[in-house]
Amino acid sequence: MKKSYFGIPLSLLIHLVAINATLYYFTAETYRYGITGVIYYNLGWLFVTHSIKFYSRAKRKASTSKTFNFLRVFVLYGLVFFSSFTFLGPKTYSIVYLFSVYGFICLQLSVFKIFFYWIKKIYYSSISKPNKVVVVGWDKNLKKVRAIFDNKDHNFEYVGFFDNKISKSPTYLGSIERCYKYIFENDITEVFCIASQLTKNEIKELIRITDNTFKHIKIIPDNKEFFTRAMSVELYGNVPVLDLRASPLELEYANLVKRGFDIFFSSLVIVFILSWLSPLIYILQKFDSPGPVFFTQSRHGLNKKTFLCYKYRSMTRSNDCDTLMACKNDMRVTKLGRILRRTSIDELPQFINVFLGHMSVVGPRPHMHLHTEKYQNSVDKYLVRHFLKPGITGLAQIKGYRGEIIEQSDIINRVRYDIFYMEKWSLKLDLSIIYYTVYNAIKGEEKAY
Known part of the structure; x- marks a missing residue:
């Protein structure tokens, strides 16, 4: 079950907006004598909710505990609310009127609480089974x-x-x-x-x-x-x-940031690069070897789910394309394909996968099914890398563990870097990996064949 850090600031914001909007509309005089009233009501809410851990991320035992906590905050903040009319502003409101105003505030917060609970319940029931x-x-x-x-x-x-x-x-x-x-x-x-x-x-x-x-x-x-x-x-x-x-990516806001970056970055690549590069490569391929412009291969992604991974075709057609990785001096690689693979241009169509949500710009590289079946039984913790979306590039790739797996240490170290990335993710780390990926592509890599 994912930790939800995004819901807390959202709830706090909505609560403060509801309180301030109601007070401004029904007791406007308290807001017309400087910012004293505004500071008092908002700091009062923050102090009360913090003192009773109203926005705590701890999972409470039952709904009765949550209800009791909600009633407690109403009582304590009620003391803050009614005290304000003793120390702040004009005393032009009757006690009945003030009780009505505060009752309306409590009603709004209760309705929001029920609505938020209902939306959350529908959301989780729709996206996952227990x-x-x-x-x-x-x-x-x-x-x-x-x-x-x-x-x-x-x-x-x-x-x-x-x-x-x-x-x-x-x-x-x-x-x-x-x-x-x-x-x-x-x-x-x-x-x-x-x-x-x-x-x-x-x-x-x-x-x-x-x-x-x-x-x-x-x-x-x-x-x-x-x-x-x-x-x-x-x-x-x-x-x-x-x-x-x-993993930091278990947090809702982190997933929103990473997904937003993926959509933005992939959209730029698709519109400004793939839109003209794909027709150009298609024409060049016609002079080089017969076949389609794109090569698609079934690979394992998030939670080991299968998806079709897109690449520019860089080899001639063969029966072992789904079982045999490209190796040095591979006879299947075409003349154009050598250029595409050396510069990593053949990987660019995977930005379509990123835009569709199958992949991320940065993450563990997706492997062929045959390799997944092989290494999940021979490499310790291999399947842990499937807890997050695969990427076009990753930490393991910029550290030299890309392409053909020659020694057992190659896949062991690749898994080690993939797990480290999952545990230490940050947007800064993603940007650093992208920078070194471009740098290595321009410089040229030993295993880019």
């Missing part, structure tokens, strides 16, 4: 986490738990040893591990299995030693849970 989760280990924290799983707002489907102590619970699935096979064979999306009930080696094995079977793992921690660069803490009720594969 995340099937299992818990490995059992202790008193499981009951607290279960309250979150059972809350339909969080889009979970709780399957059951594994533990070495035999339980009569209807959700008991067996011993911890049995969980490894169960996770692999069933459509489990996320695995929660209660660290206090497992040994260090059992946790490491569970992390290895989930990473290599494309499952998310989250740890309810104790003092065992297992850390990653991207580890972050989420609160499920008041229970801390460690997410070992957290």
Whole structure:
């Protein structure tokens, strides 16, 4: 489940707009004597909501807790509101009138809260099915986490738990040893591990299995030693849970920034480059070799979903185009194709994939299906790179790990850089990768063949 940082500033903005618009319309005199009233009402709201953690990102146990928090903010801010007419501005309003005004403010905020909840529920139900989760280990924290799983707002489907102590619970699935096979064979999306009930080696094995079977793992921690660069803490009720594969791209605003950049950048390339370059390459290809201007190949993208990847055709037609990567002095490469591949111009049609949302400008390079099937079984954590959209270029490519995979270390280091990029993403990093990609294309790369 993605963390939502975008909804908090949006809610705060709408709340402040509603409060200020209502006060200005119904009690305008308080706004006509300088900015004292404006500062008082807005700072009052910020102080009250901050003191009770009204905009906290912590996942609350139940809707009753949320309702209580909402009522509490109404009471506390009511004190701020009514105090203002004692210390600020003219006292021309009756107490009945002021109660009516404040009641209208509370009504507006309540309606927005219900509307926002309704929109969010429709949105999440339309874009994804519930995340099937299992818990490995059992202790008193499981009951607290279960309250979150059972809350339909969080889009979970709780399957059951594994533990070495035999339980009569209807959700008991067996011993911890049995969980490894169960996770692999069933459509489990996320695995929660209660660290206090497992040994260090059992946790490491569970992390290895989930990473290599494309499952998310989250740890309810104790003092065992297992850390990653991207580890972050989420609160499920008041229970801390460690997410070992957290990424900045899980944040809504980060995805909006990256997608906005992708659309803007790809639109420029399509309009100002592909629009005239494609007809030119088509004409040159007619003199060089028969075949279409574009070459399409099925590749794995985000969440290992298949899409058609576009390139300018740089080879002659063959039966092994979907199974054999281009190698040095490859006889399949045409004369024009050598130029296109040396300058990376053959990759430019993938900006169409970016515009359509299949790819991003920067990200892990998408691999052929045959290679995915090969490396997911032989390269540790290979499938982790599919947690984000593939890119036209990436960190691994500017570090020299592009093109043909000759040694096993080539794919291992490529995966290592892809995971590092996922964990450390920023727009600045994307712009840096794009710069060095263009620089390397102009300079020429050893493995660009």
